[in-house]
Amino acid sequence: MNLKLYNTLTGSLETFKSLKKGTVRMYTCGPTVYDVPHVGNYRAFLFFDLVKRYLWFLGYEVKHVMNITDVDDKIIAKCVKENVSLETLTAKFTDVFKTDAEVLGIELPELLPKATEHIKEMIDLIKVLINNNNAYKTDDGSVFFKIDSFDDYGSLSEIELDHLASTERVADDEYGKENPQDFALWKKWKEQDGEIGWDSPWGRGRPGWHIECSAMSMKYLGEEFDIHCGGVDLLFPHHENEIAQSVCGTGKSFVQTWLHCDHLLVDGAKMSKSLGNFYTLNDVMERGHSAMALRYLLTSSHYRQKVDLTNEHLYSAGQAVQRLQDFRRRLVEAAGKVTSHQAESPVLADFSSAMKQDLNVSEGLAVVFDWIRETNRKIDSQNMSPNEAAAGLIALERIDSVLSVLTDDLIQITDEEQALVSEREVARKAKNWSRSDEIRDIFRTKGYELEDTPKGTVVKRIYKTTAES
């Protein structure tokens, strides 16, 4: 059975086949580094990560490129306002992005090209577009893409140009356009841009937003490649414009499969900076949730489905992660010193065939949880051989190579705390239950649960409950 993905371009579920056998070339729209990314942004980055990890799972080599947008209106405005250089500002938020990504278990691509380091490539592409009569320069030194010159314009988003005219853009840098829907490839320098600008054949200025993705994806992945991902909000106009620029620039078909993930909502509304209803990774963690709970919440429902970020949902996700984590611990115990090179296969096959249906994680997880219950039953009834447990462990790890929610959950406790745990072990042996319970209560107030197992006491972190908010 083959991987099926919903291709926005055709509006249908398609069997995925990479252009080059065994290798997938994938471009994903990365962050605009003008501020701390919010959880909504991570929903998309986590989706890209899921796509990549599952392609790895299937044995593909994945050549992944994600751009860093380090020049745009908001960045420039902020630099000028705070009187910092573009490099300083964007380096700061690029770092935040990378740190957060690591905390969330996102495997960043080997290539994270910055827009500002590819001005030349963009200028070259714009030159081609002007030559091909797909773009024109205005008197003041901006360059616009001529939408009428591309017949297929609107084919991705299914937007009809006639219906667009109702909301005309009024930004002052858009004067001089032949058609209000034409979009900027190059924006002439303005006084409020301060120091920021680059020289070009059309004078000093800066690139339009869309051109960086065309220029950089072509540079690193070639004129035609397999997958391009982004959030649904990029569908129009960004991806539409990217297609127009790229197809007109090369005459090739550009991207084979377009994947778009839906939004993250908070209290039922789209999370966004402009609405002011955004949360950062730190905000979520400060509320007492683990990064893995967030990761699980954002990846466990289907990518084309909206997800509502609430404390209750985060808690629920955290509990599911805990169950997975506890299960792994049980397998490790049951396997003892035995290791296996063979993964238990039925669960892997079932998991994978669910994932092949347009990345149906929900169904994949259902398979996994069924298997967990069955395996736990075997362990409980002592019908689990070390070999079998070891094979199960391999299977779990393979599954987690896609989900990536099983972190090393060993709790760091202080020496004093460790002493208390030891004291309690002694007390328990002496059947001093009141002291045992007292110590357990001390840990509970600190946010830890003590679990007595045949192999000793396990210290677990207690995550937030639904009662608090």
Next chain:
RNA sequence: GGCGACGUACCCAAGCGGUCUAAGGGAGCGGUCUGCAAAACCGCGAUUCAUCGGUUCGAAUCCGAUCGUCGCCUCCA
């Protein structure tokens, strides 16, 4: 105004014409285990899939209408 997505138990969610008197997770309740817990396991929990019509031998799944929620059309993951 134009375009689109969605509405399944207390919450999240899969299913996309028959095997559905509908997976899985969380929460809850009852039980086994445990010194007590926790974890694990067992059991309970929607005769019903927003509503109303239609197509069909057969619908949560297809069609239409209605109501509701959300998104895009302007920067946005």
